[in-house]
Amino acid sequence: MKKKIMVSLLSLSMVMGMLAGCAQGGSTSTAPAAQEEAPAKESKEEEAAPAEETAESGDDVTITFMASQDWIQDAEMELGEKFTEQTGIKVDYQIVPSDQYESLLMTKINAGECTDIFGGQSSQFSIVTQFDVEKNAVDLSGESWAGNVDPAAAVELSAGGKLYGQPIQDVSACWAVAYNISMFDELGLKIPTNYAEFCDVCEKIKAAGIIPIYECVSDGWHHVCWTEAAVAATQADASYPEKLNNNEATFAGNKELTTMFSQLKEMADKGYMGDNYMSNEYADAPASIASGEYAMVLYNQGLGAEVHAADPNFSEDNIGYFVNPLCDNQALNVNYCGPSRFIFSGSKNIDAAKKYLEFMASDESLAYMTENVGKFNQLPYSNAPSAYSEVVQDFYDRYPKKVAVFQASVKYYNPAWMDIGADMSAMFLGEMTPEEVLKDIDKLRAEQAAAASDPAWK
Amino acid sequence: MNRNKVYPRYFALGALIIYFVFFFLPGLIGVGYSFTDWSAYSDELHYVGFENFKTVFSSDENYMKIITNTLEFTLITTILKNVIGLVLALLLTKSIRFLNMHRGIVFMPSVLSTLIIGMIFKSILDPKSGLLNSFFRSVGLEMLAKKWLVSSELAFGSVMAVDIWRGVGYIMTILIAGILSISSDYYEAAAIDGAGGWKKFRYITFPLILPTLATTTVLNVIYGLKVFDMVYALTNGGPGKATTEVLYTAVFKKFGTGQYAVGTALSSVMFVIMIFVGIYMIRVMTKNEVVE
Numbered sequence A: 001m002k003k004k005i006m007v008s009l010l011s012l013s014m015v016m017g018m019l020a021g022c023a024q025g026g027s028t029s030t031a032p033a034a035q036e037e038a039p040a041k042e043s044k045e046e047e048a049a050p051a052e053e054t055a056e057s058g059d060d061v062t063i064t065f066m067a068s069q070d071w072i073q074d075a076e077m078e079l080g081e082k083f084t085e086q087t088g089i090k091v092d093y094q095i096v097p098s099d100q101y102e103s104l105l106m107t108k109i110n111a112g113e114c115t116d117i118f119g120g121q122s123s124q125f126s127i128v129t130q131f132d133v134e135k136n137a138v139d140l141s142g143e144s145w146a147g148n149v150d151p152a153a154a155v156e157l158s159a160g161g162k163l164y165g166q167p168i169q170d171v172s173a174c175w176a177v178a179y180n181i182s183m184f185d186e187l188g189l190k191i192p193t194n195y196a197e198f199c200d201v202c203e204k205i206k207a208a209g210i211i212p213i214y215e216c217v218s219d220g221w222h223h224v225c226w227t228e229a230a231v232a233a234t235q236a237d238a239s240y241p242e243k244l245n246n247n248e249a250t251f252a253g254n255k256e257l258t259t260m261f262s263q264l265k266e267m268a269d270k271g272y273m274g275d276n277y278m279s280n281e282y283a284d285a286p287a288s289i290a291s292g293e294y295a296m297v298l299y300n301q302g303l304g305a306e307v308h309a310a311d312p313n314f315s316e317d318n319i320g321y322f323v324n325p326l327c328d329n330q331a332l333n334v335n336y337c338g339p340s341r342f343i344f345s346g347s348k349n350i351d352a353a354k355k356y357l358e359f360m361a362s363d364e365s366l367a368y369m370t371e372n373v374g375k376f377n378q379l380p381y382s383n384a385p386s387a388y389s390e391v392v393q394d395f396y397d398r399y400p401k402k403v404a405v406f407q408a409s410v411k412y413y414n415p416a417w418m419d420i421g422a423d424m425s426a427m428f429l430g431e432m433t434p435e436e437v438l439k440d441i442d443k444l445r446a447e448q449a450a451a452a453s454d455p456a457w458k
Numbered sequence B: 001m002n003r004n005k006v007y008p009r010y011f012a013l014g015a016l017i018i019y020f021v022f023f024f025l026p027g028l029i030g031v032g033y034s035f036t037d038w039s040a041y042s043d044e045l046h047y048v049g050f051e052n053f054k055t056v057f058s059s060d061e062n063y064m065k066i067i068t069n070t071l072e073f074t075l076i077t078t079i080l081k082n083v084i085g086l087v088l089a090l091l092l093t094k095s096i097r098f099l100n101m102h103r104g105i106v107f108m109p110s111v112l113s114t115l116i117i118g119m120i121f122k123s124i125l126d127p128k129s130g131l132l133n134s135f136f137r138s139v140g141l142e143m144l145a146k147k148w149l150v151s152s153e154l155a156f157g158s159v160m161a162v163d164i165w166r167g168v169g170y171i172m173t174i175l176i177a178g179i180l181s182i183s184s185d186y187y188e189a190a191a192i193d194g195a196g197g198w199k200k201f202r203y204i205t206f207p208l209i210l211p212t213l214a215t216t217t218v219l220n221v222i223y224g225l226k227v228f229d230m231v232y233a234l235t236n237g238g239p240g241k242a243t244t245e246v247l248y249t250a251v252f253k254k255f256g257t258g259q260y261a262v263g264t265a266l267s268s269v270m271f272v273i274m275i276f277v278g279i280y281m282i283r284v285m286t287k288n289e290v291v292e
Helices: A002-037 A039-050 A052-058 A074-087 A098-111 A150-157 A181-186 A195-207 A222-229 A240-245 A254-270 A284-290 A301-312 A350-360 A363-372 A390-399 A414-428 A434-451 B009-033 B051-057 B063-091 B099-111 B114-123 B133-136 B155-180 B184-192 B197-227 B228-234 B248-257 B260-286
Strands: A062-068 A090-096 A115-121 A165-167 A177-179 A211-214 A293-298 A319-322 A332-334 A339-343 A401-404
Touching: A062 A098, A062 A339, A062 A350, A074 A090, A074 A350, A074 A363, A090 A098, A098 A115, A098 A414, A098 B248, A115 A222, A115 A350, A177 A181, A181 A254, A181 A319, A195 A211, A195 A254, A211 A284, A222 A254, A222 A293, A254 A414, A254 A434, A284 A293, A284 B184, A301 A319, A319 A390, A390 A401, A414 A434, B009 B228, B009 B260, B051 B063, B063 B155, B063 B197, B063 B248, B063 B260, B099 B155, B114 B133, B114 B155, B114 B228, B155 B197, B155 B228, B184 B197, B197 B260, B248 B260
Parallel strands: A062 A090, A062 A115, A211 A293, A332 A401
Antiparallel strands: A115 A339, A165 A339, A177 A293, A177 A319
């Protein structure tokens, strides 16, 4: 008898659970449907409406936002909470390890099952060839904040004259060698101006029992930045990127690039990157510099604040910068491309996602991000505040020459980034030579070009 | 035989239709796509013959290494999971204290998510701050502290070791069930005849659990050929170009970059390998079966 009562109770609870589940599903599914039916005119009116009014419509709507590790800052998630308070729209952040992000994102986009908002690298070439934004992303040209985006950054987010993305990060910052100023002073070191001097500096640091460079190959992308950071050295012929885009030149056989890759391998072999560069992680860079175990790291111009956050006794101004001296480079690399937010065209919550983007581009949000994210000195919006420190300003003033990186100027380079990273990792392990890596970059670009039916590759 | 006891053939029709539509047909379409230039960059589809298969088997590519990696992973993990599982099963069918607790501990990794195990082990095997190397250093065995997941010599072995640790409990449980189903009469008779532990295992336990071992072998082989999540979480195919790359991580990456046709060609190659392995295993398993 007891058994029967138990079974009946269990069955009853299961049925109730199922009914509750169905009821919940019903309420959430109606919200996006109602939004879809709303005419465009109404959505424009909603934009102008105060936050209190929209709070009601946002009930039960959760927008999903997928991005690579380090693209979504804590400050953005804090703003996300404020956004939820104001609109009732919840934001589900899905942060994916950087070495796995690209494959996952492209699989989701190609399967038509992407998140409402997805993070992607901007580039006027790859947003078309890789993301096919005209098909997979929502046109944001008409949004209230679109006119505030820095024109140079907007170019990298536009296709066919329409804006498809919203910049997440400060694109004025560039990849440069960040160093511990007091450590350099103690060891009597000067900023190197060529590769030979750089090696001397590394030797002296190593002799002092400190690992010269913090490198993190395991993330899959960071070590590729070394080549981008010295890209000027490859462009004695300024038309080289254009020739690459027209399939009139190759990476293989480029003397400067071969030297650059060989020097990078040499740095690893000489122990300038320590023993653990293959397993180090990008996220640990500030703490590693703060600990004094490492002297330098290839980073953007926000490291000082991040090191200070990791160790409050470490002064923010104790981090200085110089350009990557591989191949004797002495020019700044500029890249108006950077991680950006795109709204997936197949999303059922397009209006809610647009509201989130509008919120993130507001004066208050941009000021909050600049104030709370160390590496954000000048977000690419006309309404964003500027926060360059003296050290950073001095760095920019020291190098007047600027050259655009391959990521921005060369077709099919950005989509191959992680594969190039894998090749370079094989080079560090001695499985590939610098010449083979360069040859493989040509092959990877040709595969992308063939898939995209690029006439220059036919 | 009473013919009335045989169910009519149309009873199987529902299952056959579902299997055909949801399993067989997509597989067939996939094989068809491997002869085209299907990609995410174009809406048009052209027949390209064996072009994708030429790419897969080209010496300029890494795909042969990836196929070899997959077969190596399958072979090694299948053998070691069976051997270690059998040893553990023999130990944990004896009268020992806290028997169920021991069984539970060994079985536990099998119920955990593979991705979570992968992430935990990524941290444990970190060469600088990982638990394993820290332990070796603390007991003065510095020379055993290695770069487990980031050296080309050790990475694949480390991935296989973690996978064996995860899967061995499951195999052990199946083998325990097989051992416990053997009648104790055999062992008593053997003991009277003076047989020792080894002879009892050699002439009673082993022959009688062979069908169970065949089952665990099939399960391990299928898992090994289809392995994805463990490799994805631990190394994502690295370090380097394809040190630990297996077929399904390669297919996943090809789909990720929108090169669907090469991805389906790789899957088709896998499909053919699986058919051959499957036929061979069915033949071996049914060799001694008595047909009534």
